[in-house]
Amino acid sequence: MSHNIYIYIFVMAGVTYLIRLLPLTLIRKEIKNTFIRSFLYYVPYVTLSVMTFPAILSATQNFWSALAGFVIAIIVAWKGGSLIKVSAAACIAVFLVELIL
């Protein structure tokens, strides 16, 4: 046991922060290249979609409550609900379905 927990934490935080910081400080100009611009424009939609599905289906105690949360979230978002509304609706849907099941 020769490792210091605080050094571990420092290493973790340092590496994670640098990954986040470098692009933000190195790319200070607006990129002119249409392909790269377009690529970066689509990035959030892909990352968020990939992170959401199918992971959401196993995020709760059972599949059906998760599915209910997923469907309700899509409906509320489709109707233009705010972030907090969509999120809350999904949580409530999960809660209610788990009460019944």
Add this chain to the structure above:
Amino acid sequence: MNHKTAFRQGMTDGIPIALGYMAVSFTFGIMAKNAGLTAFQAVLLSLTNLTSAGQFAGLGIITASASYMEMAFTQLVINLRYCLMSCALSQKLEQGTPFFHRFFIAYGNTDEIFGVCSCKEGKLDPFYNYGVISVASPGWAFGTFLGVLSGSILPGRVLSALGVALYGMFIAVIVPPSKTNRIIAGVVLISMGASLIFTWLPLLNQISSGFRIILLTLLIAGGAAALFPVNPDETAASAEAKD
């Protein structure tokens, strides 16, 4: 929109993130305690790292008493996706945004905060970002603290319900633009389909979730950019119209 309104808007949008974070960091707190960390150490870790997968993996390395190098490398691999996100976010900032703003924004560039910031129309006001961070980050730390303190404060039902909070927020970000923009709708559907395949198909499901995100982002966002390049005026114009 002035900075104050932006900050307040950010705080509002930060609430679902904070709730979702609490559900996840609560579990992290419990595991940190089991790994032998004190409440102070666990909260310090959460506040300085502000990332989920990386922190869970880090605990494993701490428990195994592996080398610092190994820790650094694991964090690099797991968190490399943030590099892509920061690249995308760099284009959302005004060109002249000073360095200190970039330093603070970088701290809070988590999956979720990136999600709400990057899909906002027009250029990003750093103060919106700070509003989100000011609510989300304490939520992450507080959940960790509760988890270490006692594994049984939050009932299982509540934790389970909060489990979808972050995903609900993601859906709130990606669905509205999919309604008006067919290409984005296509990108979203293809991404979800591909993600499903990568989760189920043998061999492909061996790829870690961090790399799955990077790989699919490069492929799908790259493909979309090649087939449907975005008109430079389109993003710029919406930025002007918003002010």
